[in-house]
Amino acid sequence: MEVSYLLFILMLAVFLGFELINKVPSTLHTPLMSGANAISGITVVGAIALAGSGEQDLAQWLGAGAVALASINVVGGYLVTDRMLGFFKKKEG
Amino acid sequence: METNLLIQLGYVVAAGLFVFGLKMLGSPDTARKGNGISAVGMLLAIVAALLDQGIVQYEFILGGMIVGGAIGAVAARSVAMTSMPELVALFNGVGGAASGLVGVSALSIATGNFQYVTIILSILIGGVTFTGSLIAYGKLSEMIGSGAITFAGQKFVNGLIVLGILYSAAMFVTTPSDPTWLYAVVGLSLLFGVMVVIPIGGADMPVVISLLNSYSGLAACAAGFAVDNNVLIVAGSLVGASGIILTQIMCKAMNRSLSNVLFSGFASVSTTVTEVEGEIKPISVEDAYYVLEAATNVAIIPGYGMAVAQAQHVVKELMELLEANGCEVNYGIHPVAGRMPGHMNVLLAEADVPYDQLLEMDEINPRMESVDVAIVIGANDVVNPAAREVESSPIYGMPVINVSDARTVFVLKRSMASGFAGIENPLFYKDNARMLFGDAKESIGGLVREFS
Numbered sequence: 280m281e282v283s284y285l286l287f288i289l290m291l292a293v294f295l296g297f298e299l300i301n302k303v304p305s306t307l308h309t310p311l312m313s314g315a316n317a318i319s320g321i322t323v324v325g326a327i328a329l330a331g332s333g334e335q336d337l338a339q340w341l342g343a344g345a346v347a348l349a350s351i352n353v354v355g356g357y358l359v360t361d362r363m364l365g366f367f368k369k370k371e372g
Numbered sequence: 373m374e375t376n377l378l379i380q381l382g383y384v385v386a387a388g389l390f391v392f393g394l395k396m397l398g399s400p401d402t403a404r405k406g407n408g409i410s411a412v413g414m415l416l417a418i419v420a421a422l423l424d425q426g427i428v429q430y431e432f433i434l435g436g437m438i439v440g441g442a443i444g445a446v447a448a449r450s451v452a453m454t455s456m457p458e459l460v461a462l463f464n465g466v467g468g469a470a471s472g473l474v475g476v477s478a479l480s481i482a483t484g485n486f487q488y489v490t491i492i493l494s495i496l497i498g499g500v501t502f503t504g505s506l507i508a509y510g511k512l513s514e515m516i517g518s519g520a521i522t523f524a525g526q527k528f529v530n531g532l533i534v535l536g537i538l539y540s541a542a543m544f545v546t547t548p549s550d551p552t553w554l555y556a557v558v559g560l561s562l563l564f565g566v567m568v569v570i571p572i573g574g575a576d577m578p579v580v581i582s583l584l585n586s587y588s589g590l591a592a593c594a595a596g597f598a599v600d601n602n603v604l605i606v607a608g609s610l611v612g613a614s615g616i617i618l619t620q621i622m623c624k625a626m627n628r629s630l631s632n633v634l635f636s637g638f639a640s641v642s643t644t645v646t647e648v649e650g651e652i653k654p655i656s657v658e659d660a661y662y663v664l665e666a667a668t669n670v671a672i673i674p675g676y677g678m679a680v681a682q683a684q685h686v687v688k689e690l691m692e693l694l695e696a697n698g699c700e701v702n703y704g705i706h707p708v709a710g711r712m713p714g715h716m717n718v719l720l721a722e723a724d725v726p727y728d729q730l731l732e733m734d735e736i737n738p739r740m741e742s743v744d745v746a747i748v749i750g751a752n753d754v755v756n757p758a759a760r761e762v763e764s765s766p767i768y769g770m771p772v773i774n775v776s777d778a779r780t781v782f783v784l785k786r787s788m789a790s791g792f793a794g795i796e797n798p799l800f801y802k803d804n805a806r807m808l809f810g811d812a813k814e815s816i817g818g819l820v821r822e823f824s
Contacts, residue, residue: 292606310397312582318390332428332480332481341473344473347443351443
């Protein structure tokens with residue numbers, strides 16, 4: 280893909296990120312952080328392509344390692360965020 | 373071609389779900405659903421990636437997913453809420469390492485200079501995130517000393533490392549066939565991650581964790597450039613941006629610039645001895661009970677000490693008893709109380725304290741004058757009036773919770789040792805301050821017993 284096009288996407292996504300997070304109340308900062316962290320596990324998508332390429336032995340092993348690490352991030356991140364958010368309750372009545 | 377279009381569409385929808393999910397994470401009512409939506413987006417992205425026809429072998433992928441997923445699930449289920457900062461630090465670290473590895477293995481498909489540069493970036497950011505997070509984890513879990521580690525010539529050494537990284541990176545891009553320079557970049561990045569976090573003290577960890585969180589996103593973003601994948605770029609930069617915003621919020625809450633937090637460990641902290649007038653007035657649990665029984669408005673200000681003493685559940689018990697006694701109870705949460713942003717809120721939420729009783733600093737401060745008793749539990753610097761009154765204090769100008777405006781202040785403290793920043797706290801010497809010495813959990817447990 281063209282470089283300018285990728286950079287264009289980058290710029291828009293950064294702006295969007297700033298806008299989305301700016302008004303989050305501090306109560307939610309920890310879940311927000313671990314939830315965002317789970318999203319950064321998206322690198323698993325890049326790792327999958329490399330681990331399955333069947334090209335070079337080393338690249339494949341590295342890719343498999345990347346898949347494993349990113350899976351820790353994805354699965355652990357979403358589960359622990361969900362567990363935390365399960366605790367948040369409003370005052371009843 | 374058609375599958376390819378399908379894959380790309382899947383990525384677009386996934387990116388949209390991430391955006392929606394993050395937006396919903398911004399409000400307590402919708403946060404849990406938002407996290408779920410973002411998880412669905414992730415699942416979709418992974419399925420789309422698996423459809424890729426370039427994939428000829430699934431063993432490596434499945435093996436990695438099963439191993440990683442199992443480790444992640446066990447960690448997420450078993451972690452205690454008090455250890456959340458450590459877990460988030462570790463997750464940041466593995467995320468960074470994953471992106472770094474993607475960068476390294478993308479070498480086999482790289483074609484042009486632009487890709488070599490982005491590979492270097494993903495290795496650099498990923499490596500720094502990885503070792504930096506490991507050091508942060510070590511400091512948070514007290515496996516290594518949580519204080520700032522400094523030595524003579526630290527700036528010089530760091531400068532050399534940066535130059536080394538730049539030089540190796542340049543050499544790699546010009547002669548990509550020679551792997552030596554690549555190894556040099558990997559090694560130096562890992563070393564640099566260690567070097568940037570060791571001079572930062574434990575009290576500044578909220579900033580460091582936010583920053584590393586941001587880096588883990590940026591590393592994914594750089595890896596996205598390296599493997600030419602939109603969804604990595606979008607998701608990675610969303611996380612990068614959100615981490616930077618949290619970092620800013622934390623810095624503002626300490627009235628310090630980011631560079632001050634990152635590099636102040638280098639400057640020798642000037643220890644100005646401030647003469648504090650007045651005397652320390654201890655109070656017994658029994659006397660504290662009589663004061664609390666007559667109170668109609670109580671504010672509780674928790675700090676890291678509450679997490680260490682695991683006192684959040686017994687605090688909630690005390691709150692219920694006070695409320696049953698017709699007293700209004702609120703919590704005042706300083707943005708940097710604890711070891712990560714929102715640390716106290718999670719602990720109290722776990723103890724079943726409703727989140728609408730957790731007030732931010734700007735909300736609780738105007739009410740402080742009508743508070744009968746402010747109970748400070750294991751917090752020190754975030755309630756230090758020196759930040760307002762003593763111009764020579766290192767924390768002068770930092771916004772604090774003005775507990776001394778309350779009629780009476782109870783300070784629960786183990787001993788008279790000064791807080792993490794090592795700064796004398798004039799609060800303890802104020803006329804309306806009473807010290808309740810001892811383990812916070814036991815002291816509050818004692819109050820609970822007096823009530824019932």
